[in-house]
Amino acid sequence: LVRKNSKSGMDLVAHYQIAYFTRYSRNHIWN
Incomplete structure (x- = not known):
């Protein structure tokens, strides 16, 4: 349970x- 939850x-x-x-990235590159 712990492993699955993690x-x-x-x-x-x-x-x-x-x-x-x-x-x-899109905002930084295109703008």
């Missing part, structure tokens, strides 16, 4: 990190 949590964090990074 894994899903890491996946969620990674997803938001990628989304935030791509959005920030």
Whole structure:
């Protein structure tokens, strides 16, 4: 349970990190 919970949590964090990074990169590069 702990391992599964930790894994899903890491996946969620990674997803938001990628989304935030791509959005920030687009704004920084195109603007």
